Amino acid sequence: xAVYMKRTNSDGTVRILAQVNVRPFDRVSKYHPDRKAAxxxxxxxxxxxxxxxxxxxxxxxxxxxxxxxKLIEEFLADPETKRLRYxxxxxxxxxxxxxxxxxxxxxxLNVLTLREARxxxxxxxxxxTANRYLSALRSxxxxxxxxxxxxxxxLWPQRLMLTxxxxxxxxxxxxxxxxxxxxxxxxxxxxxxxxxxxxxTGMRQGELLRLDWSDVDFVKKTxxxxxxxxxxxxxxxLPESAAEAFHELRRSRVVGVTHIFTGRRGARLTKAELDxxxxxxxxxxxxxxxxxxxxxxxxxxxxAQSGASLVEIGAVLGHRSPSVTARYAHMxxxxxxxxxxxxxxxxxxxxxx
Numbered sequence: 294x295a296v297y298m299k300r301t302n303s304d305g306t307v308r309i310l311a312q313v314n315v316r317p318f319d320r321v322s323k324y325h326p327d328r329k330a331a332x333x334x335x336x337x338x339x340x341x342x343x344x345x346x347x348x349x350x351x352x353x354x355x356x357x358x359x360x361x362x363k364l365i366e367e368f369l370a371d372p373e374t375k376r377l378r379y380x381x382x383x384x385x386x387x388x389x390x391x392x393x394x395x396x397x398x399x400x401x402l403n404v405l406t407l408r409e410a411r412x413x414x415x416x417x418x419x420x421x422t423a424n425r426y427l428s429a430l431r432s433x434x435x436x437x438x439x440x441x442x443x444x445x446x447x448l449w450p451q452r453l454m455l456t457x458x459x460x461x462x463x464x465x466x467x468x469x470x471x472x473x474x475x476x477x478x479x480x481x482x483x484x485x486x487x488x489x490x491x492x493x494t495g496m497r498q499g500e501l502l503r504l505d506w507s508d509v510d511f512v513k514k515t516x517x518x519x520x521x522x523x524x525x526x527x528x529x530x531l532p533e534s535a536a537e538a539f540h541e542l543r544r545s546r547v548v549g550v551t552h553i554f555t556g557r558r559g560a561r562l563t564k565a566e567l568d569x570x571x572x573x574x575x576x577x578x579x580x581x582x583x584x585x586x587x588x589x590x591x592x593x594x595x596x597a598q599s600g601a602s603l604v605e606i607g608a609v610l611g612h613r614s615p616s617v618t619a620r621y622a623h624m625x626x627x628x629x630x631x632x633x634x635x636x637x638x639x640x641x642x643x644x645x646x
Contacts, residue, residue, distance in 0.1 A: 297331055356443070364443070483545070500521060
């Protein structure tokens with residue numbers, strides 16, 4: 294049964310404190326502007342907790358008081374979560390929800406709250422970026438359902454994600470590349486090496502940040518990428534330009550002993566630190582409508598323009614599905630492929646009288 298108590302604020306206004314106590318769950322309290330709101334909240338929570346008790350669901354005793362911040366904290370502390378290759382991204386994205394909706398109780402998280410969060414996220418962000426934040430929270434929520442933190446039937450709302458435009462293939466022109474490399478060189482040896490490597494190999498940002506010096510073979514001119522988006526390790530060619538940028542980085546004072554790209558005190562450079570430096574370099578190069586991921590598109594586009602086949606481009610970028618590489622198909626249409634010259638020789642030989 295719920296208990297209601299009147300509280301008077303220092304300014305003379307009145308609030309109603311509602312307390313719900315349903316064993317074996319912890320007591321839950323919350324202030325409301327009036328008794329009607331307090332009663333509606335208390336009756337809803339009481340009914341939910343009694344339902345859980347009657348069904349003997351395996352849920353936590355603190356179900357009623359469990360906040361979104363606590364749910365996210367336990368999700369990020371789970372050993373399986375910590376092993377995810379994109380853990381740092383998850384932590385960063387979920388921090389946004391902790392700051393804005395952390396005190397919201399898990400049982401009160403509903404489609405209206407999530408739509409409010411979505412509208413806040415889309416201000417100043419692209420739809421794809423806002424969806425990444427929502428996807429991170431969805432992962433935490435589904436983990437909580439499977440772990441018994443919240444009732445299993447509390448499904449993530451449908452049709453919450455924003456519509457995303459079709460994948461684009463924005464890449465650097467020769468003039469933009471020259472300006473970008475110049476700005477990167479003026480900024481630091483670290484940024485010159487990072488940008489050069491991204492364009493030379495098509496590495497994803499996360500792959501690049503996880504590189505160690507032991508992954509680079511300067512003799513064989515290769516770089517080994519152990520952790521990838523599709524979990525397939527791959528080895529990529531290290532062009533001379535990237536090798537030289539690495540050597541210049543080694544001669545600088547920001548080089549790490551183990552990690553290639555380091556931040557403060559020799560720790561591995563984080564995505565946030567790289568993004569902050571990238572924004573300064575991009576502004577200095579006067580690049581518009583260009584993201585870090587477009588460096589990867591640039592690598593693929595330059596390969597296509599230089600005669601690489603779609604299969605070769607897919608192998609360099611680490612695409613598991615040919616359909617992903619197909620976005621560059623228009624750039625290789627009509628270009629000769631390996632073996633064209635031999636087929637031509639056979640035909641010319643067969644045409645000899």
